[in-house]
Amino acid sequence: MQICETERLVIRTLSLDDVPELTNILSDPEVMKYSIRGVCDETATRRFIEWCLERYAAHSIGPWALVEKDSGNLVGFCGISPEEVNGVEEMGLGYRLAKRYWGQGLASESVQAVLHNALNQKQLSSWWLLLSLRMLRRLRLQRKPVFLRSIILNFMAVR
Template sequence: MDNIVLTTERLILREMTTDDVDKLMEIFSDPEAMKYYPSTKNKEQTIDWINWTLNNYAKYGVGLWIVEDRETGDFLGQCGIVPQEVDGVTEMEIGYLFAKRVWGNGYATEAASACKNYGFEKLKLKKIISLPDVNNIPSTRVAERIGMEVEKKIVKWGKEVSVYSILK
């Protein structure tokens, strides 16, 4: 498969394409998976999300990537490095969002850890952040497992989020 950005022991992270709409809809149409987002997304909003991601690839060379099972090729979710504004500064964030059916398998931690290494080694970033909702315990645990610590709390997207960060 082309467009592979990185691989781990169990996962393949590849660039998103417009063909991924139906796969992403599994997550975006699930109210539980989208609990910490403003709302679920319909197909049109999912296409907008893909276009936003493709724009990030073009502009920054990074974005959210599709995460697939290395053995089966099954869609698991998305994880990647995304530019986010925090207090007027553009920071690079590791973001992750997985299908509910695969929660609890450590995929988010494995993918986020690979993205952290990619950010430091390939992109030569000095700092990487993550912005989980303060109430999203599973996501805060992923940030902590990959070595991040809470720097501060901010209001973003109309809610309180923790700014987790790690320095190279």
């Protein structure tokens, strides 16, 4: 089921049909370097997609598939889902992109679309951003504050 789209991406629900393609992405150690789950084989990827399907059923939200419009290829996933943090359920945002799509602006494009959709669908009443210094370095945000500024300004306008 399609959730929304951007200029270059169709954002839709993940399905068990995505297991082979998503396994190729999630089995890459570089893609999964900062993941709490670690590298995923086919079984772990299937469990992840089943977990996503449970999130959709329970909360109407979760990690969504990112599909390149031009090719129809699965690029990765991006989405908001409930996570337990210190005994409190919080909404967390996560994404993973196949390495060949890095550096093209697809992460920020998908994050903006996912947040915009969640706020418009009333799945989120507010949002906050917490990045570790390691993540700031990874995203090179010290030199590119435009990424954060554009997300923050776009969503201040939505609220």
